[in-house]
Amino acid sequence: MSDSIFAMKNVSSEEISLKNLSVQFGGVRAVDNFSMTLYPGELVGLIGPNGAGKTTVFNLITNYIKPTSGEIFFMGKSLLGKSPDEICRMGISRTFQNIRLFPQMTAYENVELGLHNVPHYSLLEAFVRTPRARRAEAETRKRALELLEMVNLKDFAGERASSLPYGLQRRLELARAMATSPTLLLLDEPAAGMNEDECNELVKLIRQIHEHMKYTIIMIEHHMNVVMELCKNSRIYVLNLGSLLAVGSPKEIQTNPQVIKAYLGERKHARYNSNAGSQ
Amino acid sequence: MDLFLQQVVSGISIGAIYSLLAVGYALVYSVYNFTNWAFDAFMAFGAFMAFYAISSFFLPFWVAAIISILLAIGMAVSTEKLAYRSLRLRKAPRLFMMISAMGANLAIVNLLNLFFGGQFRRFPVENIGTFSMGQVSVGRMDVLAGIISFGVLGLLWVFLYRTKPGLGIRASSIDILTASLMGINNDAVAFIIFAVTGVLSSVAGIFYGIKYAVYPTMGIVTIKAMIASIVGGLGSLPAAVVGSMLLGILETLVAGYISSTYRDLFSFLFLVIILLFFPNGLMGKSSDEKL
Amino acid sequence: MGYLNAIIILGGINIIAALGVAIITGYTGLFTIGHAGFMALGGYACAILVTTFHVPFAIALIIGGLFAGLCSFIIGVPAFRSQLRGDYFAIATLGLSEAIRLILNTTYKVVGGAFGFMGMSNLTTVPVVVIAVILALFFAHMFVTSQYGKNCIAISQDEVAAQMMGVNLLRTKLIALFISAFYAGVAGGLMGFYMAYLSPSFFTITRSSDLLAAVVFGGIQSLIGPTITAFVLVAVPELLRVFSEWRLIVYGLLFVIIMLFRPQGLLGYVEMNFAFARRWWNAVFTPHQAKQGTIKGDQ
Ligand SMILES: Nc1ncnc2c1ncn2[C@@H]1O[C@H](COP(=O)(O)OP(=O)(O)O)[C@@H](O)[C@H]1O
Numbered sequence: 083m084s085d086s087i088f089a090m091k092n093v094s095s096e097e098i099s100l101k102n103l104s105v106q107f108g109g110v111r112a113v114d115n116f117s118m119t120l121y122p123g124e125l126v127g128l129i130g131p132n133g134a135g136k137t138t139v140f141n142l143i144t145n146y147i148k149p150t151s152g153e154i155f156f157m158g159k160s161l162l163g164k165s166p167d168e169i170c171r172m173g174i175s176r177t178f179q180n181i182r183l184f185p186q187m188t189a190y191e192n193v194e195l196g197l198h199n200v201p202h203y204s205l206l207e208a209f210v211r212t213p214r215a216r217r218a219e220a221e222t223r224k225r226a227l228e229l230l231e232m233v234n235l236k237d238f239a240g241e242r243a244s245s246l247p248y249g250l251q252r253r254l255e256l257a258r259a260m261a262t263s264p265t266l267l268l269l270d271e272p273a274a275g276m277n278e279d280e281c282n283e284l285v286k287l288i289r290q291i292h293e294h295m296k297y298t299i300i301m302i303e304h305h306m307n308v309v310m311e312l313c314k315n316s317r318i319y320v321l322n323l324g325s326l327l328a329v330g331s332p333k334e335i336q337t338n339p340q341v342i343k344a345y346l347g348e349r350k351h352a353r354y355n356s357n358a359g360s361q
Numbered sequence: 362m363d364l365f366l367q368q369v370v371s372g373i374s375i376g377a378i379y380s381l382l383a384v385g386y387a388l389v390y391s392v393y394n395f396t397n398w399a400f401d402a403f404m405a406f407g408a409f410m411a412f413y414a415i416s417s418f419f420l421p422f423w424v425a426a427i428i429s430i431l432l433a434i435g436m437a438v439s440t441e442k443l444a445y446r447s448l449r450l451r452k453a454p455r456l457f458m459m460i461s462a463m464g465a466n467l468a469i470v471n472l473l474n475l476f477f478g479g480q481f482r483r484f485p486v487e488n489i490g491t492f493s494m495g496q497v498s499v500g501r502m503d504v505l506a507g508i509i510s511f512g513v514l515g516l517l518w519v520f521l522y523r524t525k526p527g528l529g530i531r532a533s534s535i536d537i538l539t540a541s542l543m544g545i546n547n548d549a550v551a552f553i554i555f556a557v558t559g560v561l562s563s564v565a566g567i568f569y570g571i572k573y574a575v576y577p578t579m580g581i582v583t584i585k586a587m588i589a590s591i592v593g594g595l596g597s598l599p600a601a602v603v604g605s606m607l608l609g610i611l612e613t614l615v616a617g618y619i620s621s622t623y624r625d626l627f628s629f630l631f632l633v634i635i636l637l638f639f640p641n642g643l644m645g646k647s648s649d650e651k652l
Numbered sequence: 653m654g655y656l657n658a659i660i661i662l663g664g665i666n667i668i669a670a671l672g673v674a675i676i677t678g679y680t681g682l683f684t685i686g687h688a689g690f691m692a693l694g695g696y697a698c699a700i701l702v703t704t705f706h707v708p709f710a711i712a713l714i715i716g717g718l719f720a721g722l723c724s725f726i727i728g729v730p731a732f733r734s735q736l737r738g739d740y741f742a743i744a745t746l747g748l749s750e751a752i753r754l755i756l757n758t759t760y761k762v763v764g765g766a767f768g769f770m771g772m773s774n775l776t777t778v779p780v781v782v783i784a785v786i787l788a789l790f791f792a793h794m795f796v797t798s799q800y801g802k803n804c805i806a807i808s809q810d811e812v813a814a815q816m817m818g819v820n821l822l823r824t825k826l827i828a829l830f831i832s833a834f835y836a837g838v839a840g841g842l843m844g845f846y847m848a849y850l851s852p853s854f855f856t857i858t859r860s861s862d863l864l865a866a867v868v869f870g871g872i873q874s875l876i877g878p879t880i881t882a883f884v885l886v887a888v889p890e891l892l893r894v895f896s897e898w899r900l901i902v903y904g905l906l907f908v909i910i911m912l913f914r915p916q917g918l919l920g921y922v923e924m925n926f927a928f929a930r931r932w933w934n935a936v937f938t939p940h941q942a943k944q945g946t947i948k949g950d951q
């Protein structure tokens with residue numbers, strides 16, 4: 083079903099493609115022969131029950147975990163064997179399911195870090211802070227404040243990251259990821275723990291930065307209305323037990339009997355677990 | 362060839378002592394992900410307690426050993442309660458755990474120094490001599506140290522793999538949070554683990570004291586055990602034993618064939634070289650923090 | 653007067669070495685208990701350069717520091733390549749410092765073995781130390797507030813996140829370690845030319861623990877805190893001789909207590925900048941009424 087979408091595009095312009103990716107932890111196949119291709123500027127969803135291997139896909143792309151087999155190409159270059167920081171500097175940035183900000187740094191400093199992951203002046207210039215170094219710092223400051231403004235956090239620039247409310251921390255992570263000037267953005271459950279209103283606001287924000295910054299985005303999300311809304315013009319990949327269960331437009335996914343079964347299965351499972359917990 | 366065999370036998374006996382210590386580090390590391398820097402203080406403490414039980418109270422060796430083990434258990438468990446527990450509960454950064462452990466270590470070692478003085482003491486046991494195996498003469502005490510050390514490690518293995526509390530500890534080492542959700546009592550696990558480190562450090566302290574001498578900073582030898590557990594692969598008990606035996610034998614060979622002054626130098630070089638070629642130790646896994 | 657001089661000089665030397673530890677432990681989050689080894693490397697190198705090769709003292713100090721910095725890569729490269737294991741580094745620092753002491757102790761040819769290295773003149777005077785401390789503070793401040801320093805802070809707070817945000821961990825840690833060892837090396841050089849001789853017994857694990865104590869007490873991510881405590885820790889035992897037996901016991905207990913109750917140390921996360929100085933100045937010297945006035949003014 084996805085062939086029709088692929089056929090329209092030129093193969094050489096692929097932004098990222100995962101080819102037959104697998105990884106095993108002990109006996110568990112966390113990701114099993116998973117393939118996925120994105121073209122520049124696309125925003126696709128990645129969904130699936132808990133433990134399906136979604137986060138592991140992000141860990142594989144950023145090479146935090148090495149695949150057992152398979153290949154990853156980003157702008158035509160293989161990512162295998164590259165370190166996570168190299169991959170970031172090539173233009174892939176991410177957020178984390180369990181927020182990982184620098185807790186004692188201010189919101190502003192968190193964003194700034196993404197901008198100067200490679201310092202803009204030499205070590206010797208750092209010691210004497212030449213005019214050139216000072217100019218570079220001023221430039222960084224301006225850019226960091228712009229990014230904070232983009233995610234509506236400018237008023238919190240001086241607050242310690244750990245003291246921000248949960249929802250704002252998620253947005254700060256987004257700004258920090260944007261600061262590394264990526265072309266591909268990996269968002270791991272950006273709406274986790276948000277209520278209806280916050281979700282709507284987040285949808286607006288993500289759509290805005292997607293259109294404005296021309297990012298390619300892969301988004302893992304459990305809030306179905308968030309995914310369905312943001313991916314309505316593109317497609318959603320569904321993972322189950324590490325392998326691809328389905329891919330298609332939000333409509334196709336919602337009516338896919340296998341997807342429904344996988345999710346219902348999880349719900350049954352969840353009920354069973356909560357019963358066991360309460361005993 | 363005889364010299365070689367002689368060195369290997371001696372290396373095995375020192376490797377057995379390192380194994381006790383390295384397993385102590387690995388056990389704590391596997392569950393709590395930090396290096397228990399106070400461990401060398403436990404070892405010196407255990408050795409001193411046995412020393413005074415024999416020299417001041419004229420107790421027989423075995424009784425003194427048991428008293429020393431019990432006191433070392435008390436010391437290890439109370440250190441955990443006072444210096445680590447609340448850090449652990451509030452998930453403090455590892456740096457804080459290490460500093461706290463280092464503090465406990467400094468305090469205990471220097472208290473020993475203050476009370477007992479810094480001089481070297483010969484451990485008050487009679488020399489039980491050597492026996493010959495073919496061309497090789499073997500110290501009976503070395504054999505005893507080896508047998509007892511491996512006996513203790515064997516008991517530990519049985520405890521971890523054949524009993525219910527052992528299963529709880531293994532579960533905690535895989536994922537302490539999930540383990541506690543499954544009804545495993547974290548405080549009980551901590552108690553058992555630190556009690557075990559007390560036993561290990563005391564036995565190691567006694568045999569090391571017999572082999573060399575008893576003095577407050579004798580625990581510095583635990584750096585060898587740390588090196589051994591890194592060489593093997595941090596956090597894994599079998600790897601700790603493999604690393605210890607390897608280090609014990611190799612450094613004894615260096616001492617025998619080159620010079621005993623370079624023995625300590627060698628163990629450090631060994632660490633650097635192993636880390637260069639095996640960044641996670643010989644049998645260690647790579648990064649294991651889940652995102 | 654000689655007594656006061658001794659405190660100023662030894663305190664100043666301790667400040668410089670402690671600033672080195674502050675950079676690697678306080679700012680980069682890497683636990684070290686082997687900085688005495690780097691002091692020894694710098695100290696002996698500096699002593700040999702001045703006495704044997706007649707290099708000017710200031711230049712010899714810098715070369716000694718650079719030498720210590722380069723030697724730090726012996727452990728930095730292998731330990732930092734295995735990520736997420738701060739423990740490797742801590743053990744490697746201890747191992748290196750013990751190895752250095754062993755080599756110095758058994759090499760009689762150039763460095764004098766256990767007798768020590770002698771024949772140095774007393775070049776480390778009060779003005780020299782004061783200038784060195786001021787320069788050390790200035791450059792440390794420049795480093796930790798630079799983009800390099802901020803990358804170090806990020807690593808200390810979340811190594812994985814820092815790497816995922818594009819920070820090269822190995823490179824950044826090596827830079828911090830190099831500077832840190834450089835500071836220790838310069839401190840070692842100053843010490844040799846104050847004592848007029850160097851002995852391997854100066855550079856034991858006790859000295860490393862003292863340096864760590866200055867940083868733990870003074871506070872992580874702070875320069876001014878460790879500077880104050882590094883000086884006080886030298887001055888106090890000198891003033892209270894009886895304390896010396898209990899010193900390390902008290903340090904040890906304080907390590908535990910501070911980690912339990914105030915892990916950021918006395919002045920943790922306090923940046924040494926003018927805002928801090930002004931706040932401190934206001935708190936101490938502004939009369940009570942004036943202070944109330946400013947608060948009202950702010951409202
Ligand atoms: N580093 C790891 N070590 C061992 N198992 C892991 C690791 N990371 C993930 N897993 C396992 O892989 C499976 C997929 O996890 P994950 O990708 O986090 O799922 P999700 O789809 O909820 O994001 C789970 O069973 C998880 O326990």
Ligand SMILES: [Mg+2]
Nearest residue numbers: 136137138179
């Ligand atoms: Mg996930």
